[in-house]
Amino acid sequence: xxxxxxxxxxxxxxxxxxxxxxxxxxxxxxxxxxxxxxxxxxxxxxxxxxxxxxxxxxxxxxxxxxxxxxxxxxxxxxxxxxxxxxxxxxxxxxxxxxxxxxxxxxxxxxxxxxxxxxxxxxxxxxxxxxxxxxxxxxxxxxxxxxxxxxxxxxxxxxxxxxxxxxxxxxxxxxxxxxxxxxxxxxxxxxxxxxxxxxxxxxxxxxxxxxxxxxxxxxxxxxxxxxxxxxxxxxxxxxxxxxxxxxxxxxxxxxxxxxxxxxxxxxxxxxxxxxxxxxxxxxxxxxxxxxxxxxxxxxxxxxxxxxxxxxxxxxxxxxxxxxxxxxxxxxxxxxxxxxxxxxxxxxxxxxxxxxxxxxxxxxxxxxxxxxxxxxxxxxxxxxxxxxxxxxxxxxxxxxxx
Numbered sequence: 222x223x224x225x226x227x228x229x230x231x232x233x234x235x236x237x238x239x240x241x242x243x244x245x246x247x248x249x250x251x252x253x254x255x256x257x258x259x260x261x262x263x264x265x266x267x268x269x270x271x272x273x274x275x276x277x278x279x280x281x282x283x284x285x286x287x288x289x290x291x292x293x294x295x296x297x298x299x300x301x302x303x304x305x306x307x308x309x310x311x312x313x314x315x316x317x318x319x320x321x322x323x324x325x326x327x328x329x330x331x332x333x334x335x336x337x338x339x340x341x342x343x344x345x346x347x348x349x350x351x352x353x354x355x356x357x358x359x360x361x362x363x364x365x366x367x368x369x370x371x372x373x374x375x376x377x378x379x380x381x382x383x384x385x386x387x388x389x390x391x392x393x394x395x396x397x398x399x400x401x402x403x404x405x406x407x408x409x410x411x412x413x414x415x416x417x418x419x420x421x422x423x424x425x426x427x428x429x430x431x432x433x434x435x436x437x438x439x440x441x442x443x444x445x446x447x448x449x450x451x452x453x454x455x456x457x458x459x460x461x462x463x464x465x466x467x468x469x470x471x472x473x474x475x476x477x478x479x480x481x482x483x484x485x486x487x488x489x490x491x492x493x494x495x496x497x498x499x500x501x502x503x504x505x506x507x508x509x510x511x512x513x514x515x516x517x518x519x520x521x522x523x524x525x526x527x528x529x530x531x532x533x534x535x536x537x538x539x540x541x542x543x544x545x546x547x548x549x550x551x552x553x554x555x556x557x558x559x560x561x562x563x564x565x566x567x568x569x570x571x572x573x574x575x576x577x578x579x580x581x582x583x584x585x586x587x588x589x590x591x592x593x594x595x596x597x598x599x600x601x602x603x604x605x606x607x608x609x610x611x612x613x614x615x616x617x618x619x620x621x
Contacts, residue, residue, distance in 0.1 A: 309402030550616030
């Protein structure tokens with residue numbers, strides 16, 4: 222065991238059993254060959270077939286790659302959003318309503334930002350404003366009360382940063398007059414600071430919902446607002462089209478000044494859902510249904526170095542999808558990805574980033590099935606003498 226290479230294959234149930242029991246360590250006595258043989262027997266091949274999804278099956282012969290936009294292109298443009306000095310407008314008593322959230326821009330200046338994939342999708346307001354909202358359900362109002370002892374939240378702000386893929390740009394252009402203007406240093410700094418809550422240069426990470434929106438390149442109702450009176454105490458209001466409960470009210474998570482995380486206070490459906498108007502409520506834009514996994518894992522050497530080959534059968538759940546995304550343990554490294562015909566797929570996955578982005582070779586049709594084969598490896602198990610720490614009991618295979 223200590224000097225030779227052993228090959229193992231294992232069931233998902235083996236690791237899930239550890240998860241359910243919350244046992245992060247596995248103890249192996251040195252030279253206990255019965256235990257080693259038992260472990261090798263337990264680490265068998267995992268195959269899982271999902272329940273069939275009632276959907277039209279579409280067979281499409283894949284042409285040469287026709288999707289040109291890559292994740293790194295979108296990431297770079299989002300992380301380098303800058304104020305456009307040619308798009309500056311004075312503001313007086315402008316109100317933006319997004320579901321239950323109301324933003325009153327009383328007096329100040331609004332600046333549009335540089336485009337992402339050719340579309341203007343960001344803006345920042347500096348001046349005097351006020352935000353208010355009342356959660357639509359009793360449970361959410363009670364939860365808001367636990368934080369702030371109010372059922373209607375109101376907050377003054379001097380900075381409001383927006384990212385959108387809805388009708389916001391059209392509304393701003395209709396209500397304001399934009400022209401070239403001076404851009405103060407504090408306005409530029411406010412944009413850079415707001416982006417720290419969405420992206421991280423380590424691992425080239427960016428907020429999944431926003432990145433996915435601009436990879437697809439279609440309006441989908443996304444709205445994200447970062448607003449504050451004190452710079453280091455921002456609040457956030459978001460309509461996330463990929464979430465089951467798309468409306469979120471958040472604040473900065475408590476902790477050190479180096480933390481830039483969102484803490485969800487309220488999360489609920491769009492107002493139309495509570496009025497019973499199902500036609501006005503778009504379903505969450507779940508991208509894929511996974512029909513089948515075929516996973517072959519290897520644990521090598523005394524330290525049980527992890528590597529795997531995973532074959533996934535997926536089905537696109539909406540028309541024209543251009544990117545496929547999966548989640549893996551952040552420190553796993555993806556070596557290669559192939560389509561069912563053996564052609565390499567374009568993908569992005571870096572260490573310290575749990576998201577694997579795979580670029581479709583053509584916009585997928587709704588109901589179109591594809592098969593992907595992934596090869597990856599990494600430090601999933603850590604050995605401490607005779608103890609083995611499983612760093613991620615679920616992130617060892619790609620999930621959606």
